[in-house]
Amino acid sequence: MTGCNWGYGKEDGPSVWHKNYPIALGKRQSPVDIIPDETVRDFSLGPIVPDYDRCTSVNISNNGHSVVVEFVDCDDRSVIRGGPLDNPYRLKQFHFHWGGKGHDGSEHTVGGVGYTSELHLVHWNAIKYRSFREASKSSDGLAVLGIFLETGDDHRWLHVITDALYMVKYKGSVTDFKDFNPRCLLPSSLHYWTYLGSLTTPPLYESVTWILLKEPITVSERQLAMFRMLQFNAEEEDERMRMENNFRPPQPLEGRTVLSSN
Numbered sequence: 001m002t003g004c005n006w007g008y009g010k011e012d013g014p015s016v017w018h019k020n021y022p023i024a025l026g027k028r029q030s031p032v033d034i035i036p037d038e039t040v041r042d043f044s045l046g047p048i049v050p051d052y053d054r055c056t057s058v059n060i061s062n063n064g065h066s067v068v069v070e071f072v073d074c075d076d077r078s079v080i081r082g083g084p085l086d087n088p089y090r091l092k093q094f095h096f097h098w099g100g101k102g103h104d105g106s107e108h109t110v111g112g113v114g115y116t117s118e119l120h121l122v123h124w125n126a127i128k129y130r131s132f133r134e135a136s137k138s139s140d141g142l143a144v145l146g147i148f149l150e151t152g153d154d155h156r157w158l159h160v161i162t163d164a165l166y167m168v169k170y171k172g173s174v175t176d177f178k179d180f181n182p183r184c185l186l187p188s189s190l191h192y193w194t195y196l197g198s199l200t201t202p203p204l205y206e207s208v209t210w211i212l213l214k215e216p217i218t219v220s221e222r223q224l225a226m227f228r229m230l231q232f233n234a235e236e237e238d239e240r241m242r243m244e245n246n247f248r249p250p251q252p253l254e255g256r257t258v259l260s261s262n
């Protein structure tokens with residue numbers, strides 16, 4: 001497998017991903033537009049339980065597409081359970097998607113309206129699969145908890161992440177990032193929508209049970225602007241490209257139903 005040949009530009013962006021990743025035209029692609037009135041209340045859906053209190057964050061890195069915080073996932077120290085999930089899924093990493101200055105950058109939209117940004121906490125089914133890589137190719141392999149970000153006051157804890165961004169400005173950079181518990185990024189309500197979808201970036205595998213929290217968290221424009229000082233390119237590359245608008249637009253629902261917790 002050669003390196004990444006995709007991006008978010010005109011030549012390599014979401015509209016041409018299908019050339020190298022034909023599943024982009026598949027039947028359970030993500031993100032999608034969530035139309036609240038068309039979601040189905042499922043009273044059998046229990047609460048979602050993120051249990052991150054024994055999590056071990058390892059590092060923060062720039063992979064040329066987003067900024068990613070990775071966690072130790074060799075045991076069940078930090079998992080998400082309940083809701084639509086048949087067993088606990090291990091926390092592997094979280095990352096963000098955002099827009100340009102004054103532009104929305106969420107991936108999922110609600111009633112056709114986007115948010116300023118979207119946080120994805122990525123988990124994998126270690127009960128059924130032996131590795132994240134194997135799980136990522138399986139229809140019930142991954143669970144991604146999606147949290148919308150809206151602009152307003154400073155987020156009390158986001159500075160811990162934005163203070164580290166200068167260390168990972170360029171693609172391929174990584175730095176230690178210990179003792180961060182993503183529980184501080186959750187909104188107060190865990191009411192959610194859930195549906196079966198895919199990774200929103202190549203390889204676009206249709207392996208994700210999406211769980212989207214209805215309540216957004218609030219971050220400031222200043223905090224969000226820090227993400228835009230990141231670059232898509234490596235330090236040694238001539239072409240400087242600001243990391244922004246790293247989101248895929250909504251894809252066809254293709255007959256899927258979005259379920260709603262209470």
Ligand SMILES: NS(=O)(=O)c1ccc(CCCCO)cc1
Binds near residue numbers: 120122200
């Ligand atoms: N935006 S997302 O949460 O759907 C997401 C999560 C994780 C990956 C990496 C998959 C690597 C497979 O080998 C890609 C995308």
Ligand SMILES: [Zn+2]
Binds near residue numbers: 095096097120
């Ligand atoms: Zn994502």
